[in-house]
Amino acid sequence: MNADFNPATLEVLGDFDAAHEERLRARVRELIGQSFGPPPKFTVSEWADDRRELSSEASSEPGKWSTSRVEPSRGVMDACSDPEIELVTAMISAQSFKSEVILNLAGFHVDLDPCPMLILQPTLQMAEAFSKDRLSTMIRDTPVIAAKLGSHSRDSEDTILHKKYPGGHITLAGANSPASLASRPIRILLADEVDRYEASAGKEGDPVSLAVERTTTFWNRKIILVSTPTIKGASRIEASYLESDQRRYFVPCPKCAHEQHLQWKQVRWPEGKPEEARYHCEATDAETGEVCDYAWSEAERLEAVQRGRWIATRPEVKGHAGFHLNRIASPWQALGVMARDFVLAKPHPERLKTWVNTRLAETWEEKGERADGGSLLGRREDYTTTAIPSGVGTIVCGVDIQDDRFEVEWIGWGSDDESWSLDYAVRYGDPNNPSFWEQLDHALLREFPHPAGIDMRVEAACIDSGGHFTQQVYDFARPRLGRKVYAIKGIGGPGKPIWPPKGTKNAAKKITVFVLGVDQAKDLHYKRLGVKEPGPGYCHFPNREPYEKPYFDGLTAEKAILKVDRRGFTQKEWIKDRVRNEPLDCRVYGIAARLSLGIDMSRRLSALRQAAEVNRNAAPRPTAAGPSLREGAVLAPAAAAARPRRRVRSSGVQL
Structure with a gap:
């Protein structure tokens, strides 16, 4: 192809001079070079250092990109431009450089090696947000990208999720969208946060496999998977990393020069002072047995990271580079802050899980x-x-409806999700009989005398509507929604929130149903049962009937197993290994009821302590606590009316 042309053919564009002609000639030569010539001998990190600009909206340090600022990213980026490597897996801590690797690789190909690319996010909404907040700002602020993808270009055919440029395009998609995974062949797959993907894209199967399938026609394809991990045995990114050459980032000790990859067990701090945390060298002299144990200062830690290098621990694996890096190697956060966050998260199983993952x-x-x-x-x-x-x-209830009875647990909740089971009852009857529901209503109106001198009433209740008496539950809950009596249905599967952001309206039944993520609730329940000391998350139980062995067997009646489905995807599944599991169901519903309440628990407990102080200084009043529901009686409305009208409400303590 001849890069020269006759200027007369351009007269339709208006007058132009020699300078215009030369610029046009240069542009044509550039396009021809991009389309038919080999890409320049640049690595991704070299390209980023030379041409990438960081945007103020997306970076704490806007301006010229510098790989040396976050040195571990160099190895990950350059593996993506290594012709010997087809698959790159990066299992890396949150807020490190995962997104920047994706952006730099996209920019590299737009500028030097044009081809069709796919950036895959967990959901379509997240893909749109990534395009608007990250990709578009890079395009705007990086001149060589703006010249080819900028919205000011007449050749641009941009949409939020599809951006064309000479020689290729960038498509953004959600792993939850089968349609976006079933079109357009691609050469470069950039899959972000793969552990947050659904198990299946609709009914089509594993979204990662669907996306990889689109690369099969390219001999020089690249597949890049990045994510923070989640659950052991069910983590996509961990499974991929374990199949790779398993590279770790080794840094030298400032004192003895021993190379080591950074591990949390080597981080220590004085008792009660996590902000003074230091990294301690792991080296042991092979001859003398002497341990180095040198405590690195913050400056020495950062310098060691700058001097580090990636080493493959399974060098026999070819074509698949895997990277694992935690936040100890981060230049963005002091080690003392990381240690402080650990101390705060440790008493809370869910927060500790997030800390370990991220x-x-x-x-x-x-x-x-x-x-x-x-x-x-x-x-x-x-x-x-x-x-x-x-x-x-606060007090809530979880209610399980069976064919011949209801079972109910009253749960008191305190600071940091510490809980007390206050009572548990089984009431037999026919759900087709109105008296059955009258008994349940009395149960939910029950009051408990608090040491503050206040009679506390149930503030929220979740009632299972998924059995044989769905309509009866709807009829009971509908007029009591103002009392926060909710008709609920449980749904299994990962990622479902325990308490939904909003209810699901059933127009035909004129009821709002709240769909609970019961698997998540069971995860949380069993973690709390594992807390050994009173405090955050601890579960208290009283020493009386019916809290005997059958109750606790029912409370622990299910176990989680990992199963591989027919698509080869590992998922956690809860199965019963005891006949009766109603106490477990009631507790799960009680957890959801607590989450439905927007209570400032610190403020609530402070008000109760003040009320208790006033109560202690006041003259004693007669108390007449009603009999336990379990003992065969319910608290009648007349008895409730006879009590002093002082109750806890959702907005605080009313005296």
Whole structure:
């Protein structure tokens, strides 16, 4: 192809001079070079250092990109431009450089090696947000990209999710959208946060496999998978990393020069002072047995990271580069801040899980998912329904409806999700009989005397509507929605929130149903049962009937197993290994009921303490606590009316 042309053919564009002609000639030569010539001998990191600009909206340090500022990113980026490597897996801590690797690789190909690319995000909404907040700002602020993808170009055919440029395009898609995974062949797949993808894109199967399938026609394809990990045994990114050459980032000790990859077990701090955390060298002299144990200063840690290098721990694996890096190697956060966050998260299983996933970039191994009912029986405490613990700030109910009975648990919740089971009852009857529902209504109106001198009433209740009496549950809950009595349905599967952002309206039944993520609730329940000491997340149980072995067997009646489905995807599944699991169901519904309440628990408990102080200084008044529901009676409306009208409401304590 001849890069020269006759200027007369351009007269339709208007007058032009020699300078215009030369610029046009240069542009034509550039396009021809891009289309038919080999890409320049640039690595991705070299391209980024030379041409990438960071945007103020997306970076704390806008301006010229510098790979040396976050040195571990160099190895990951350059693996993406290594012709010997087809697959790159990066299991890296959150807020490190995952998104920048994706952007730099996209920019490199737009500028030097044009081809069709796909950036895959967990959802279509996240793909749109990534395009608007990250990709578009890079295009705008990086001149060589703006010249080819900028909205000011007459050749641009941009949409939010599809951007064309000479020689290729960038398509953005959601892993939850089968349609966006079934079109257009691609050469470069950039899959972001793969552990957050659904197990299947609609009914089409694993979204990663669907996306990879689109690269099969390219001999020089690249597949890049990046993510923070999630659950051990069910993590896509961990499974891919374990199949790779498993590279780790080794840094030299400032004192002895021993190279080591950074591990949390080497981080230590004085008792009660995590902000003074230091990294300690792991080296041991092979001859003398002397341990280095040198405590690195912050400056020495950062310098060691600058001098680090990636080393493959399985060098026999070819064509698949895997990278694992935690936040100890981050220049963006002091080690003391990371240690402080660990101390704050440690008492809370869910927060600790997030910390392990996002800071250490390690999978979370679920523990306590088969709790021992016998050990729970042995830790019962002495408290009654007539003297509930002072730490209780709100009371909720979980209700399970069976063909011949309802079972109900009253749960008191306090600070940091510490809980007290206040009572548990089984009431037999026919759900087709109005008296059955009258008994349930009395149960939900039950009051408990608090040490603050206040009679506390149930503030929220979740009632299972998924059995044989769905319509009856709807009829009961509909007029009581103002009391936060909710008709609920449980749904299994990963990623479903325990309490939904909003209810699902059933227009035909004139009811709003709340769909609970029961698998997530069971995860949380078993973690809390595993907490050994009173405090955040601890579950208290009273030393009286019906809290005997059958109750605790029912409370721990299910276990989680990992199963591989027919698509080859590993998922966690809860199965019953005991006949009766109603106490577990009631507790799950009670967890959801607590999450439905927007209570400032610190403020609530502070008000209760003040009320208790006033109550202690006041003259004693007669108390007349009603009999337990379990003992065959319910608290009649007349008895409730006879009590002083002082109750806890959702907005705080009303005296």
